[in-house]
Amino acid sequence: MEIFIIKNINQLTYDTFEMILEGNIKESTRPGQFVNIQIDGLFLRRPLSVCDVKKNELTLIFKVVGEGTARMSKMKVGDSLDLLCDLGNGYNISVKMERPLLIGGGVGIPPLYYLAKKLIEKGFSPQVILGFNKKEDVFYEKEFSDLGLDVAVCCVDGSYGLKGFATAGMKGKDFDYIFTCGPEPMLKAVYDTSEINGQFSFEERMGCGFGACMGCTCKTKNGYKRICKEGPVLLKKEIIW
Amino acid sequence: MVDLKVNLSGLEMDNPIIPASGCFGFGKEVAKYYDINILGSFCTKGTTKHERFGNPTPRIAETPSGMLNSIGLQNPGIDHVVENELVEIKKYFKKPVIANISGFSVEEYVYCVEKLRGIDNVGLIEINVSCPNVKDGGMTFGTDTSLIEEVTREVLKVADKPVYIKLSPNVTDIAEMAKAAEAGGAHGLSVINTLLGMRIDIKKRKPILANITGGLSGPAIFPVSLKMVYQVYKAVKIPIMGIGGVSSAKDVIEMMMAGARAVQVGSMNLINPYACKEIIENLPKELLALKVNNINEIVGGAH
Numbered sequence: 091m092e093i094f095i096i097k098n099i100n101q102l103t104y105d106t107f108e109m110i111l112e113g114n115i116k117e118s119t120r121p122g123q124f125v126n127i128q129i130d131g132l133f134l135r136r137p138l139s140v141c142d143v144k145k146n147e148l149t150l151i152f153k154v155v156g157e158g159t160a161r162m163s164k165m166k167v168g169d170s171l172d173l174l175c176d177l178g179n180g181y182n183i184s185v186k187m188e189r190p191l192l193i194g195g196g197v198g199i200p201p202l203y204y205l206a207k208k209l210i211e212k213g214f215s216p217q218v219i220l221g222f223n224k225k226e227d228v229f230y231e232k233e234f235s236d237l238g239l240d241v242a243v244c245c246v247d248g249s250y251g252l253k254g255f256a257t258a259g260m261k262g263k264d265f266d267y268i269f270t271c272g273p274e275p276m277l278k279a280v281y282d283t284s285e286i287n288g289q290f291s292f293e294e295r296m297g298c299g300f301g302a303c304m305g306c307t308c309k310t311k312n313g314y315k316r317i318c319k320e321g322p323v324l325l326k327k328e329i330i331w
Numbered sequence: 332m333v334d335l336k337v338n339l340s341g342l343e344m345d346n347p348i349i350p351a352s353g354c355f356g357f358g359k360e361v362a363k364y365y366d367i368n369i370l371g372s373f374c375t376k377g378t379t380k381h382e383r384f385g386n387p388t389p390r391i392a393e394t395p396s397g398m399l400n401s402i403g404l405q406n407p408g409i410d411h412v413v414e415n416e417l418v419e420i421k422k423y424f425k426k427p428v429i430a431n432i433s434g435f436s437v438e439e440y441v442y443c444v445e446k447l448r449g450i451d452n453v454g455l456i457e458i459n460v461s462c463p464n465v466k467d468g469g470m471t472f473g474t475d476t477s478l479i480e481e482v483t484r485e486v487l488k489v490a491d492k493p494v495y496i497k498l499s500p501n502v503t504d505i506a507e508m509a510k511a512a513e514a515g516g517a518h519g520l521s522v523i524n525t526l527l528g529m530r531i532d533i534k535k536r537k538p539i540l541a542n543i544t545g546g547l548s549g550p551a552i553f554p555v556s557l558k559m560v561y562q563v564y565k566a567v568k569i570p571i572m573g574i575g576g577v578s579s580a581k582d583v584i585e586m587m588m589a590g591a592r593a594v595q596v597g598s599m600n601l602i603n604p605y606a607c608k609e610i611i612e613n614l615p616k617e618l619l620a621l622k623v624n625n626i627n628e629i630v631g632g633a634h
Contacts (some may be wrong), residue, residue: 091605128602133549135392135602174604192605195379295389295539297400298601301360304376304405307384314384314405319360 091128094148096169102229106153107163107195108141111171115148121179121205122271122323124289125150126170126299129158135174136162137299137318139271139291140201142207148173151200154312177299180331181205181289183212187267190214191288193280195221195256195272199230202290206237215239217263221256221276225249257283266325278331281298291323333615334625337371339570340518342427342454342491344371344593346582348611351429351574351597352377352457352497357416362423364478364604368572369611374429375416377459382408382441387541393532397549397576399528401542403465404433408455410444414427418448427454431497433462434472437485441518445489455541456492457572458482460522463546473499473524483515495572497521498563505559506566519570521595522563523556537552548598552576552608557589578606580613587626588633618625 094113102108112228119140125136125148136158142149152159165171183205190209194202199220209216218234218241225245236243242259252258256272258277268288270280277290294317297305301319308315310328315321336344342406342407350361351563352374358367367373385405392399406412409432420428430453440458447453470516472478479496487494496512498505500523509520526544530539538544556575573591576598577583582593599606614626623629 091603096333132393133396133398133598133602134391295391297391297398297598298360299365300604302356302604303391303400303601304356304385304402305400306388307390307405308388309384 092173092175094171094173096165096167096171097147098167099165102151103227106229108153108228108269109152109162110152111148111150111173112146113148113173115143115146116176117143117145119143119176121208122180122201123176123178123184124299124322126174126177126296127162129161131161132158134297135299137177137296139201140204142204149202151197174299175331178318179320181269181291181323182214183208185267187214189265190269191218191219191260191263191265192216193221193256193260193268193272195224195269195276196227198270198272198276198291201271202269203230203233206234206239210237215307217265217271218242219244219256219259221246221272222250224249255279260284281326281329281331287324288326290329292317292321333618333623335614337627339455339572339593340546342372342493345369346371346611346614347587347591347593348607348614349373349429349593349595350600350607351595352459354502354597354600355402355419355430358428359419360425361600361604365608367423370424370426371608372426372429372454373424374431374457374595375412376406377404377431377433377462378406378409378412378443379404379433379435380409382406382411382443387473388537389541390545392539393546394530394547394549395551397547397551399530399540399547400525401540401545404462407447413446413450417452421452424577427452429453429455429457431457431459433459433465435465437482440482441485441489444486446583447591448489448491453492455495456486456490457495457497457521458486458496459524461497461501463499463501463527463544465523473508474502476507478507479511480515481514483517487516493518493520495519496528497524499524500526500555500559500575506562509563509567513567513569517569519572520567521572522560522576522591526552526555548576550576550578553578553582557585560586560591561589561633564634580610580617583610584617584621584629587629588631590631590634592630
């Protein structure tokens with residue numbers, strides 16, 4: 091457990107917040123890994139994907155969906171948080187690929203930002219599709235563009251960018267590998283839309299987040315996997331749908 | 332110097348702190364956080380005759396000062412556990428463990444316990460007759476005195492280690508269940524398993540848990556488990572492991588004063604992987620503050 095201090099909180103949309111934390115975060119943290127956060131007054135920790143890592147600095151993005159995230163959104167600069175770090179497998183970026191495509195939906199987008207940076211470090215120039223419900227939900231379009239990447243934004247209601255689900259942005263794109271994270275219906279749609287291989291990051295309600303309680307197990311073609319331990323990232327070829 | 336050593340039916344332990352079954356896997360995950368050899372022992376994940384996936388997810392829901400789980404006894408089956416997990420445990424845990432066994436028939440319990448014969452790093456067997464999350468078994472055994480007595484008696488015929496029966500709180504009178512286990516020859520009792528509960532997602536108008544109900548654990552249930560340990564201590568002569576919502580060294584002392592000879596820590600391990608380490612470190616000073624030099628002095632001290 092590590093104590094982090096809130097360095098900054100930015101409200102990105104009406105319900106989505108970016109939190110910059112200062113503390114001992116390992117620079118070896120892999121994109122797609124998560125931290126599990128203790129929140130005063132609540133029993134279970136709250137798992138959140140790592141959005142960015144710099145030296146002694148961790149960025150998290152969360153949407154207010156329940157009691158835990160509501161309390162986090164009201165925290166102040168200088169407040170401290172108790173985190174379990176280095177959780178989950180994260181994305182494997184040492185796979186055979188040339189033209190990776192990143193597809194994120196809603197709060198599934200944050201881990202793709204850190205992933206994009208890591209891919210760029212390795213010499214890739216990933217294409218990015220960000221999916222939202224409506225214009226008011228859009229965040230991090232500029233941050234991805236500032237990395238020098240081709241970013242397509244899709245909104246289900248057509249109020250901004252391409253009209254449709256994130257999969258609408260896949261048409262006409264030339265890619266040979268997929269990294270994706272988002273709500274399960276979106277992951278399923280991505281899975282069905284393309285034959286291309288890839289890595290899919292899943293969500294589940296967790297007890298511990300480090301593999302002890304078996305609260306988040308799913309079935310895969312390679313046996314039972316704990317989303318918190320052998321996941322949250324699964325290979326496309328092992329997913330059972 | 333405070334003496335924390337306790338003895339459970341011949342199993343010598345450096346201290347009375349034992350992570351509870353289902354909250355510690357087979358120890359490997361927590362061993363990454365600290366050297367788990369400081370523990371008295373630990374209870375392994377509930378194991379059945381056959382491999383089980385368990386219940387569909389969501390299996391976890393939060394509650395005030397606690398949580399519900401409906402894992403449904405996910406485990407790789409006794410044969411796999413004996414051949415793999417119990418062998419691998421020796422790499423990071425040098426002491427005997429407590430093997431937790433579940434079943435859906437007397438025959439299944441007996442099968443599993445027989446498989447544990449001669450396994451040298453199992454110091455004690457805990458028979459779970461109280462899993463609230465599986466149909467046609469588990470808790471059904473633990474709510475019927477004649478079944479408890481029968482399972483206990485049959486398991487003891489094949490066991491080569493002390494056998495403790497883990498009781499369910501979801502009964503009218505837990506003392507009667509305790510007496511049935513004692514009559515069947517149990518060496519001791521684990522008191523209690525989780526309490527049945529549920530939560531509803533008000534936006535979806537559906538239960539949060541896919542299994543609808545689950546077992547309630549965490550600090551919320553501490554007063555309930557404490558009372559049941561107190562009650563069982565009065566009813567039987569065999570030793571008790573107290574379980575239920577223990578989160579601090581002071582809780583351990585309360586539990587022992589109620590009658591527990593050792594104490595299991597459950598869901599606190601999940602939210603703080605260092606929970607047992609912190610409790611073990613704090614126990615001596617909490618005992619000294621009470622002028623207690625040997626922890627065994629306090630067992631049943633509240634009666």
